[in-house]
Amino acid sequence: MPINKLKTYYLSKNESQLLRSLHRKKERYSNNLFLIEGIKPVLEAVESNFTVKSIYISDHLSEHVKNEIFNLYSSNNINIIRESELRQISTMKTPEGVVATGEINLKIDISNNLKDLPGIYLWKINDPGNLGTIIRTASWYGIKNIFLSPDSVDPYNPKVVRATMGAFFHVNIHKDKAFDELYNDLKNQNVIFYSADLNGENPEMLQLKQNSILCFGSESHGTPEYILNKSDKILSIPKFGYGESLNLGISVGIILNSIINGSLKK
């Protein structure tokens, strides 16, 4: 059945409440669901290994885009709803006309699968836009695994998912991973730990090691001592002008480019 034959319907009160409850972390985990917003992220999710439970499309969206989604999504859980209702379930001020729900997919252990390194460890990252941009950048450089310390922003926060521009569905995100736990899991398999901090080595001079983890502290507090102490090497981006620090996402991008792209000519 082509999508233009689907009837526009009103969301039930219960369904609308459930969708709006997913704006909050607690409800996301109690329902094991998260929101995916926007045309491109929803298409990326449908084509990925994530399970997309339902898709909600505004009756204002063009037939062309409606059909693109319909052609890719094999489930029946596709619903044309009124624009006014879509605005209510969306977290965006000007939603793009598509919202979907996906199943939360918590990755726990990679210690049996070290071929998917290098990975990134982020300590107490709290800005959702920053995390989303880092995931997008990491994916560009072929990073498969991103580990988040406890007390980091929830990776299933809709702002994180959106800021990744679809890359969210191409990486594995491991949340609530204490550094010591990761270290103990991987160190006896000869994984190398690098940390970004002050007074370290210029990453442009570094050869990338496949079996490595790159650790980044928070923008306000840097990388904590207990992580630095266990690191094999400390990396610092040299300063050529003025400033106290770089934005965390920028630092991650520069270091990844230096050791992955820059190593082409080393």
Next chain:
Amino acid sequence: MPINKLKTYYLSKNESQLLRSLHRKKERYSNNLFLIEGIKPVLEAVESNFTVKSIYISDHLSEHVKNEIFNLYSSNNINIIRESELRQISTMKTPEGVVATGEINLKIDISNNLKDLPGIYLWKINDPGNLGTIIRTASWYGIKNIFLSPDSVDPYNPKVVRATMGAFFHVNIHKDKAFDELYNDLKNQNVIFYSADLNGENPEMLQLKQNSILCFGSESHGTPEYILNKSDKILSIPKFGYGESLNLGISVGIILNSIINGSLKK
């Protein structure tokens, strides 16, 4: 007179209205004033070449910080006001207790001062946080001049100033600069124009030329044809994984690092 002898006073209705009006672009330019918010940005502004007109400090701020500001700022235009009033004049949800007004300082022409290159040209940048982060990053790499095309976000937007983390006061920002105008001003002085776009050269392979301008298009539209056509070289960050594009600030950071830091080992 030490600052703890200054009396806390109520802002007049007129003064409060003027300060709040600076949240809007039109009023900033009609008054030739902009807001500087937060302890560090205000201290940086006071120590820079910018003219800081007045400083407003919350009565809740610690004596230590009050005295730090008072010791640096030689003018009499320093005012202790009530916290509730400071919240009204600030654009931040949780202001840091200090707001200042600075004089807008529009840089027009650098064609007589080419020693302050390389510079950056940004075409239709519209996100204030992104622009602020780019200014912060450019300053880290010693860039002195940043040019903005017409239809870019106002660089004196309080969100831009804040996101630069003080770097705002260390660079010259030239707004409303059409590319052709900049090109005509500088090309006959042998300035080289680089543009970031698809299908270009890897910036890691590039030697930085002092007398150059690096041009960046917008994240959604890329770099327009008329800029690419006049560029001496196109630069592209190679992709090693998955993604359609990188965030604009990340791209600027990676390219600056590649050609400035990376050229150390070329």
